[in-house]
Amino acid sequence: MNPTKSNTASGKITAVMVIAVMLVVGACASAPILKWNQVDAGALMKSDAGKQAYNTIRFSTYGPKAQQLFGYFLYKDGIEVDMGGGIPMTKLGKKTLTEVMADYSSVEKANMYSAGSMLIVREVFRGNAVVGYTAADMNIDVNIWDLTKDDGPPVLRLVYKDLREGDDLNKRPFRRTY
Numbered sequence: 001m002n003p004t005k006s007n008t009a010s011g012k013i014t015a016v017m018v019i020a021v022m023l024v025v026g027a028c029a030s031a032p033i034l035k036w037n038q039v040d041a042g043a044l045m046k047s048d049a050g051k052q053a054y055n056t057i058r059f060s061t062y063g064p065k066a067q068q069l070f071g072y073f074l075y076k077d078g079i080e081v082d083m084g085g086g087i088p089m090t091k092l093g094k095k096t097l098t099e100v101m102a103d104y105s106s107v108e109k110a111n112m113y114s115a116g117s118m119l120i121v122r123e124v125f126r127g128n129a130v131v132g133y134t135a136a137d138m139n140i141d142v143n144i145w146d147l148t149k150d151d152g153p154p155v156l157r158l159v160y161k162d163l164r165e166g167d168d169l170n171k172r173p174f175r176r177t178y
Contacts, residue, residue, distance in 0.1 A: 034144045034156070036122040036134070044121060044133075045097050053094035054132060057081060058103065060088045061140065061162045067113050071136030072100045073144070073158050075124075079131060082147060082157040097121065100135050126154065139163045 044050040054074035061069045068088075074095065075081060083089045092103065104119055119135040124144050131154065134142045140160050147155040 031145045031147045031157070034131070034146055035125045036144070037125075038120060038122050039133075041097065041101070041118065041121040041135070044123075045101070049130070050097045053096050053099075055079070055081075056092040056095040056100060057083070057158075058090045058092055058107070059083070059158065059160065061160075062088055063162070065162070065164060068111070069137040069140050069162065069164075070104060070107055071134065071140050071142055071160065072104070072119070073132060073134055073142075074100065075132030075156070079154045079156060082155055084157070097133065097135065104135070126156075131156070134158075136160070 054076060056072055056074045058070060058072050060071075072092075072095075073081065074097065092100075095103065101119065120138050121133055121135045122142070123130045124132045124134060126146060132144075134144070136142045139162065141163055142158065142160045145157040145159060147157050149155070
């Protein structure tokens with residue numbers, strides 16, 4: 001390939017990525033990040049909240065690592081979740097935390113990954129009320145932003161970062177959104 005064409009293509013890709021990052025950062029910068037508390041997954045699964053079925057999405061990392069990481073967001077009815085475009089995500093319908101743990105185990109086995117860690121579970125608050133739970137591999141930093149407009153239903157955006165060493169994308173000053 002002609003080095004000049006390669007450099008031009010690389011420059012265009014970089015410019016597009018910079019614009020996309022600016023849009024994402026701009027959207028999240030005006031929205032508050034929701035507070036969360038890490039919870040004991042075993043104790044939560046035994047509680048009434050843990051036995052309740054929530055709308056559930058599964059998201060995964062992508063990129064240079066052969067083994068992708070998985071996470072989940074379980075959220076209450078009446079909430080819209082904005083995952084951004086082109087992000088690896090699967091809507092799972094309504095699931096309990098126990099069903100999410102079982103799904104995680106089967107996804108890990110189906111992909112022939114080594115036994116992953118138990119998912120780190122966090123309750124997510126909007127105001128003083130729990131609106132959902134994140135359940136993610138310990139190597140994913142997950143945050144939820146509130147994009148709700150004054151007169152609309154709650155709209156949340158899930159943002160994550162792959163924390164594994166050697167992920168070149170982590171050296172850039174932005175976060176991937178889902």
